[in-house]
Amino acid sequence: MTALLAVRDLRKHFPVRRGLLRRAGAALRAVDGVSFDLAAGETLGIVGESGSGKTTLARLVLRLIEPTGGGVRFDGTDLLALDPAALRRARRAMQLVFQDPVGALDPRQCVGDIVGEGLAIHGLAAGAARRTRVAAVLQRVGLGADAVDRFPHEFSGGQRQRIGIARAVVLEPRLIVADEPVSALDVSIQAQIVNLLQDLQEERRIAYLFIAHDLRVVEHIAHRVAIMYLGRIVELADRRTLYAGARHPYTRALMSAVPSIDAAARRERVVLRGEAPSPIDPPAGCPFHPRCAFAELRCRVEVPALTGSMDHQVACHVFPV
Numbered sequence: 001m002t003a004l005l006a007v008r009d010l011r012k013h014f015p016v017r018r019g020l021l022r023r024a025g026a027a028l029r030a031v032d033g034v035s036f037d038l039a040a041g042e043t044l045g046i047v048g049e050s051g052s053g054k055t056t057l058a059r060l061v062l063r064l065i066e067p068t069g070g071g072v073r074f075d076g077t078d079l080l081a082l083d084p085a086a087l088r089r090a091r092r093a094m095q096l097v098f099q100d101p102v103g104a105l106d107p108r109q110c111v112g113d114i115v116g117e118g119l120a121i122h123g124l125a126a127g128a129a130r131r132t133r134v135a136a137v138l139q140r141v142g143l144g145a146d147a148v149d150r151f152p153h154e155f156s157g158g159q160r161q162r163i164g165i166a167r168a169v170v171l172e173p174r175l176i177v178a179d180e181p182v183s184a185l186d187v188s189i190q191a192q193i194v195n196l197l198q199d200l201q202e203e204r205r206i207a208y209l210f211i212a213h214d215l216r217v218v219e220h221i222a223h224r225v226a227i228m229y230l231g232r233i234v235e236l237a238d239r240r241t242l243y244a245g246a247r248h249p250y251t252r253a254l255m256s257a258v259p260s261i262d263a264a265a266r267r268e269r270v271v272l273r274g275e276a277p278s279p280i281d282p283p284a285g286c287p288f289h290p291r292c293a294f295a296e297l298r299c300r301v302e303v304p305a306l307t308g309s310m311d312h313q314v315a316c317h318v319f320p321v
Contacts, residue, residue: 032053044224143159
């Protein structure tokens with residue numbers, strides 16, 4: 001597999017300032033050594049609890065924040081080595097769809113200006129040509145051409161998310177980072193947005209980094225799935241492999257919490273002990289061991305590496321691939 005996006009040992013440690021003088025003390029390890037590849041036309045789902053580092057990872061990949069360490073290469077280019085002007089040009093091919101379809105749109109701008117702003121910034125179209133291009137992409141995402149002159153408050157939540165998607169795809173990107181793009185929508189609308197994203201991927205060969213906490217949604221859209229816990233990937237596998245035979249105890253616990261109307265498909269509920277540790281003071285050894293029912297002595301002292309085959313990798317001493 002040729003990687004469009006290659007992430008290697010990516011880390012982001014935020015300094016925690018304490019005391020009256022606000023001196024830097026400990027560090028919050030939001031992302032702590034993440035590596036993965038993403039091919040053109042592929043969707044990688046990133047799943048984990050709140051606070052696992054998913055959104056920070058998304059911002060690092062797009063270089064919206066600077067990493068503490070590691071590397072990000074997009075189409076063979078080292079993103080971390082680009083100067084501001086070169087990074088701005090590169091961002092045309094890398095777009096972001098936000099979680100909140102209300103807060104992501106400027107209420108003072110009409111939809112035509114919102115969607116066409118990227119075309120103006122990158123000098124791709126102006127005047128009537130820009131309006132025509134914006135109208136075409138709005139129709140493609142399921143909104144009429146008349147949406148150009150309307151304002152965000154005139155649309156429903158699902159329609160606003162379609163506007164956000166139109167703003168991303170109008171620049172014909174090769175990568176879209178979708179940060180919880182359907183979590184704020186009703187279930188029926190979620191399905192429509194997921195279907196739209198899949199159709200656009202087939203037409204344009206867009207790669208998606210799809211961040212979510214809902215394993216049901218990820219199962220429908222992702223080709224591969226990465227499970228994050230406390231800033232690390234603990235399991236990475238092909239979708240069918242993961243859902244048929246998850247290995248890591250944390251992944252199993254997440255899957256057991258997914259509701260199902262099919263009695264035969266229901267899993268025995270796995271209840272995790274306690275709360276997730278603080279990323280400011282993570283435990284020694286495996287970060288999951290304080291909540292794991294299978295933890296051994298080795299888990300308490302040695303951090304497990306993410307190992308296995310190309311199709312399935314696990315960071316677990318007890319249940320390796």
